[in-house]
Amino acid sequence: MESKKAQTLTLFALAWPILIEILMLRLMGIADTFMLSHYSDNAVAAVGFSDQILAMTVMLCSMVTIGTTILVSRYVGAKDKHSASEVTRVSISLNFLFGLLLGLVLVLFASDLLRIMGLPAELMKDATIYMVIIGGFTFIQSLMLTVSAVIKGHGLTKQVMYVMTGANILNIIGNYLFIFGPFGIPILGVKGVAIATVASRFIGTIALFVILKKRIGESIPLSKLFRFPKHHVKNLLKIGIPSSVDSIAWNLQMVVITIFIALIGTTALTTNVYTTNLRAFITMFSGALGQGTLILISRKIGARKMDGAYAQSMHIYKIAALVALCVAGIFFLFSKPLLKIFTNSPDIILLGSTIILLTLLLEPGRAFNLVFNNSLKAAGDVNFPVLIAILGMWFISVPIAYILGIHLGWGLIGVWIGFVVDEWVRGIILMRRWRSRIWEQKAEELEAAKS
Structure with missing residues (x-):
């Protein structure tokens, strides 16, 4: 190893x-x-x-x-x-x-x-x-x-x-x-x-x-x-179609949550736009590590090094979570000057800096989720992470956003708490799936389809 x-x-x-x-x-x-x-x-x-x-x-x-x-x-x-x-x-x-x-x-x-x-x-x-x-x-x-x-x-x-x-x-x-x-x-x-x-x-x-x-x-x-060749087309679509369903579900979720934010008010809607733009720069790091994980684990599994793939993913998630925490921390320290690039509104700057503070919890969870999501996909265990993603979005993120943000009046902070809980719950479930090593059977099935 x-x-x-x-x-x-x-x-x-x-x-x-x-x-x-x-x-x-x-x-x-x-x-x-x-x-x-x-x-x-x-x-x-x-x-x-x-x-x-x-x-x-x-x-x-x-x-x-x-x-x-x-x-x-x-x-x-x-x-x-x-x-x-x-x-x-x-x-x-x-x-x-x-x-x-x-x-x-x-x-x-x-x-x-x-x-x-x-x-x-x-x-x-x-x-x-x-x-x-x-x-x-x-x-x-x-x-x-x-x-x-x-x-x-x-x-x-x-x-x-x-x-x-x-x-x-x-x-x-x-x-x-x-x-x-x-x-x-x-x-x-x-x-x-x-x-x-x-x-x-x-x-x-x-x-x-x-x-x-x-x-x-x-x-x-x-x-x-x-x-x-039929087997190559089948394998490409077997991996790709569920991942696309995941993306469609995410886009629909964001449409619904944007409607919730609009109900909260203009300040919340505007703040969400600015903080989402800033968060896009934070998520770059976990996104890059996630793509790197996909390549590394795929190569390990192709070489039939299942133990190596298992150990590598368990190691990478710690790196990804630490990097995400550090980057989110830096953005929080400079959150007010960064928000002032977009606006002079004290209400938006105060709310926006609070939302960016929440990324200290959100981004390590997202990195955690991404690493195991991509590891399972690399092994050919595609349907499970997609199912968990859809369930997480629609039965955790959206309901919490409504209950905390609208019903209890926590506003945009309540909406973002829904994102935090969703990412961490999914990450923990996917880690347990990876630890179970059920994915090894899926990897074998994908390999058998080649012949």
């Missing part, structure tokens, strides 16, 4: 590039909004509204990409290059076709979807243009997500970080050119932002394919591109 130090270094080597990648994505999103706000407030609203629909396409494409990372990591651990190559080819082909289909739907029904969701008429033109351009090239994003999942599965998280960072910088440059129009470049507004996004994703996808060829030695012959 590897020493704890070696395990930590291995986790760090995988996780820090993922952390930087997530950080860059969030910073670039803020930069996008900031630049577009200098063009038009309506443009910001139109793009933001459209992104709510377009985000669903990422979630749907993740049905394949989550399974891709796990299976490729597992086959790399087993030194089964042929199966890793087959999964790569099947994943790329499947998500490319899926991206084309989603793109066609978005192009044909963009205005209808926006209208159904209640978009104000004055935003319709910009939002439709943005959705048609971005949505029409969904296949590029689906390829980008899939190839990056393959490369991460081979442990090359640093290379993905470089490409994603470069693509986002190109996107910012493109936005600047089309929004501010230097050097006589036409000012295209929302259309220009969409063109810049598609162009940067296209260049990023090409770069990822180059890495796939040069660093991994993976080539995809056109003659084999659209062949779909």
Whole structure:
């Protein structure tokens, strides 16, 4: 068995590039909004509204990409290059076709979807243009997500970080050119932002394919591109579909809880927006460690090192919880100055700093939950953590949010207490599942499906 130090270094080597990648994505999103706000407030609203629909396409494409990372990591651990190559080819082909289909739907029904969701008429033109351009090239994003999942599965998280960072910088440059129009470049507004996004994703996808060829030695012959071995498709969807159900349940939960917060009042709603934005930077760390865990445990299980996988996960969760606690503590210490970036309201700053104090309890629980959730998924025990997630969201988080936040009048603090209890209860249940080692049987079943 590897020493704890070696395990930590291995986790760090995988996780820090993922952390930087997530950080860059969030910073670039803020930069996008900031630049577009200098063009038009309506443009910001139109793009933001459209992104709510377009985000669903990422979630749907993740049905394949989550399974891709796990299976490729597992086959790399087993030194089964042929199966890793087959999964790569099947994943790329499947998500490319899926991206084309989603793109066609978005192009044909963009205005209808926006209208159904209640978009104000004055935003319709910009939002439709943005959705048609971005949505029409969904296949590029689906390829980008899939190839990056393959490369991460081979442990090359640093290379993905470089490409994603470069693509986002190109996107910012493109936005600047089309929004501010230097050097006589036409000012295209929302259309220009969409063109810049598609162009940067296209260049990023090409770069990822180059890495796939040069660093991994993976080539995809056109003659084999659209062949779909049944067992690989089955395994990809067996892992991916439940994970997507998890994401859908989370999004629906947040819709309901946002309605509760709106009932509490404008101050609570505004505070929640600001604190959620700040929390997004706190959760980056546990998110990166969670992805690192997924790769590490998948590789251990692929190499048939069940005891090593068990011990590694039990060690990682302690690291993840400690890191989450430290990061949340730093954000709490600077919570008031950070909130003052968004607002001068003393009520919002006081409430927001109290909510960020709660993250000292929330984030270690979330890290705890994430590590065992991803460990079980890596072992092929996918349905159990998804079931626990849905039950936790709808029978712990939502009821507590209503009882404490609305019924007992604790407001936003009561809502966030619901999040805390949910994360810790789920984490404890998933840890008990991991300790039971039932997942070893699931890992064997997934392996048997290959033959």
